[in-house]
Amino acid sequence: MCGVFGAYSKNDYVAEEVYLGLLALQHRGQESAGVAWIDSFGRVNAVKGMGLVYEALDQKVLSKTTVTAAIGHVRYSTAGGSMLQNAQPICANYAQGPVAIAHNGNLTNLDDLRTSLEARGAIFQSTSDTEAILHLVAHQTEKSPLEALLYALDQTRGAFSLVVLLEEGLVAARDPWGFRPLALGKRGDNYYVASESCAFSLIGATLVRDIEPGEVLLINEKGLTSFHLTTESGRGWLCSFEFVYFARPDSVIEGRSVYRARQEMGRRLAMGIGGEGCFSEMNASDADFVAYLPDSGTTAAIGYAEGSGLPFEAAVVRNRYVGRTFIQPTQRVRELGVRIKLSPSEAIFSGKSAILVDDSLVRGTTAGLVVAMIRECDARALHLRISSPPVRYPCYYGIDTPSRGELVAAQHSLEEIASSVGADSLYYLGKEGMIDAIGLPGNSLCTACFDGLYLDERDRESVCGFHNSQILRAENLT
């Protein structure tokens, strides 16, 4: 998972606004950040660094960078390649001019692309799929950079929401399936492109519309020019997990408020609509209140309280000075990280029966640890409610969900999960309930991590372990 941001102006210097846009997209990636632009000599330049935006980049330097178009990227920490050379935007000056690319998503035909590019002499510097797009562009020397980009994107499969800088201008592009969000914003004559609309508010811009699946939008002194990729998608594949967890609640995607979608997920969960669950002899009818796992479970818990008529208590406190970066990928540190980050309030839980709402169970680590901590507070009963369906399959479209072996719902029955996390009952929202809460047609959403229905059968093969290179890539998702 990553975040991308682009800015184009006829008059204003925009590098600092890209920095601010990245700050608003920080939740989409905390491993590294970068900003790129084309200088007055027509060469691409970039600043990149490891860590959070404010650690990786120097706002003062960017505020003095006199460019009217720039792009930026925040990268999500993954199990493998957490290093500066993987930081984006990736940049090159090739025969036809400068190019800088910032990518959110994951291409699923990287092996094929790589094989054919290497056969033509390409030398890859990294394992990144974004580099394949760059090579595809650079190999089309008879075409203009924009034509080369259109050609390159037509060769790809899988997920990409891109912002690209070319001599022709700023380009926003979204794969034909529309896996990852990408939005267009405006302030005066300035245009902005961002992974999520929440980035527009910070710079006083407003959301114009989403970039359409398969659309390649050129923004330059002539205004906006829209191109379309030739691949027919048949249906939409917008990531439903964006609504569950990834996107910020103040973002609007495809006209749907992420906050409202999450709230509705919680409400439907409370009403038990179409979900799956398991209950011990204790059921949730004895519950005194609804608590949540901050911050990701907050909005769904608000909806759950509404749907159940129970009071809402902020009974688990989050240490706001400990960020996600603190939690490194190893399981041991992850466990300690959860303890440092979240703390249940004994005064609220003691002697009470509580409903605990979180947005998702992936490995089951967070919920298990928090339930154990709440038990230490002498809670009478604890009912875990998850406002999305069980995650049973890995994602190959740009999110670092672990392999099936680590996904608790892929390995265990609901009874086993409830007992391993120590909950008296466990209930998940069903897929239909989630789709209805999102409020978009089911055939416009990707739900593959819940139901295993991938865009391509070959993506599914990799889940079963037959396609080793894809598994390798799944561990290095961007």
Ligand code: 5GP
């Ligand atoms: P678990 O501890 O079960 O592995 O992860 C579930 C928790 O992590 C939930 O509270 C959810 O908000 C959050 N979560 C869900 N998906 C992801 C993900 O892909 N990456 C990270 N870092 N957290 C996630």
Ligand code: SF4
């Ligand atoms: Fe989103 Fe899940 Fe589809 Fe990945 S598999 S794009 S996380 S819905």
Ligand code: MG
């Ligand atoms: Mg969480």
